[in-house]
Amino acid sequence: MTADTRHIEAAIYERLSRVIDPELGRSVTDLGMIAAINAVSADATDATGETGETSAAGATADSQPAYDVTIQVELTVPGCPLSETITNQINGAVASYPDARLTPHIEVTSMSHDKLADLVADLKAERKQNPFNKPGIKTRIFAIASGKGGVGKSSVTANLAATFAALGYDTAAIDADIYGFSLPKLFGVHTQPTNLNGMLMPVTAWGVKLISIGMFAGADRAILWRGPRLQRSLEQFLADVWWGEPDVLLLDLAPGTGDMAISVAQALPNAELVVVTTPQPSASDVAVRSGLVALQVPMKVRGVVENMSWYEHKGEKLRIFGEGGGQRVSEQLTDALGYDVPLMAQLPLEPELRETGESGRPAVLTPEGALRTDGIGREFRTLAERLMR
Incomplete structure (x- = not known):
């Protein structure tokens, strides 16, 4: 030499x-x-x-x-x-x-097996379990909640995550709706996370790092977890998955105020709750209760998103589900919690949101993966920018 x-x-x-x-x-x-x-x-x-x-x-x-x-x-x-x-x-x-x-x-x-084991041990020792609770963490954590099912909470989560990624943020998402997981389908994911000697690598789709119970074998069966086992699933998603240090972490919570919402508040006290509702009173009244969980756990409610606010037909906005639900939730949570809980977005009812989402591509993205500049893309960009402020 x-x-x-x-x-x-x-x-x-x-x-x-x-x-x-x-x-x-x-x-x-x-x-x-x-x-x-x-x-x-x-x-x-x-x-x-x-x-x-x-x-x-x-x-x-x-x-x-x-x-x-x-x-x-x-x-x-x-x-x-x-x-x-x-x-x-x-x-x-x-x-x-x-x-x-x-x-x-x-x-x-x-x-070799030994070299990989040493590497994983070093990574885990450095991370020290839940990486999102260490001092100085830069990650903004948004838990997307709703009072009842069927209001488009998962669709909002998927499109918001895709928007953050398209805007250049290092973005991660956890499907914390253990019973009704849907993020794998909305992102077109059909693979399992890579198992790196006991540490999982999240699956990346459309620029978003994802983990869901729906990615694992047998996930199509009914899940009847409660209490400690449910909380353990979240702890595993946080501690046993290598997330790095994302700029944004979104959690798609199960509807209501059950065990998972409480587990998130305990595991991620710096998380901010975003409440999704639709305009009609039957949805908005229940949505208020999902925000009031912040009275019992150390979690701030960041704001309210009203989904399916109108349907545009020949230039006219048709209020199919009534109107005012998001504003009602905002005002009631502001009064109950003692700080401003703003109505951050009113999203239109667009059939494309469902059709494109079910095909495995978030509707805010073009087929090439760029953020749309019209309609729904513009609405979600505004929402993402408001959240990051």
Whole structure:
């Protein structure tokens, strides 16, 4: 090994420190995924002097020396679905080396069981269980609640999460509606989370990191959990899933004021409640009760969202479900809680919201994944911006 090759290997390693594993959010060097880097001169024959003055590496003076670079990459799991993404980033890092012509050869294997176990242990020790309760956490946590089912709470959660992601926020979502999970379908997810030696990697869809009981085998069966077991499911979603440090975490709660709402308040005291209702009194009266849970647990109610506020037909807004429900909830919660609980959005009733959502793409997004600039896309963008203020 020459001084030149040692310099190249060190420079490439430094460049690889900027290649980030998409799931773990850490550089491949920090994770120990780069097992070896070997640079060998590609100019194997000695220069004879007949072709002109040569450099020490055997190349002509007016050209860069050439090297073959072999990089041994150890992925965390065999058959990692992000293998191609990682190798493409590594190729890009090697190509950025300015002082020589480098030909990369990437050899991909997987970590040994012991090495993976040590990595997972280090990650868990660093995180120390629930990562969203540590001091200085930057994540804004919004728990989306409703008093009754059928008001579009999950649809609001899915489209709001997709909006945050499209706006550039690192976004995560937990389907905390254990009995009536629906986020996997709304995001078109049909795969299970990767199990990294006991630590789960959330499934990413439309830019949102997701976890749901609906992603696991047998999830189509009725779930009859109560009390401690229900609370444990939330603790597992928080502590046993590698979330990184997202900017936004949304929780799709079960309707009403049951065990899961109380568990969220206990596990995530910094969460902010967003109450979803529809205009009619039968929904808004029940929605108030879901907000009043804040009188019993340390959780602030951030605001109210009125869904299905109107249906636009030939330029006219038809109030199919009446009107005023969101404002009634806002005023009653403001009076009961002693602080302002604003009506943050009134969302129209759009058949496309259901049709597109059931096809596996949040309706606020175009087929290419960009945020729509009309109608529902504009409404959700305004809601997301208000929440982040």
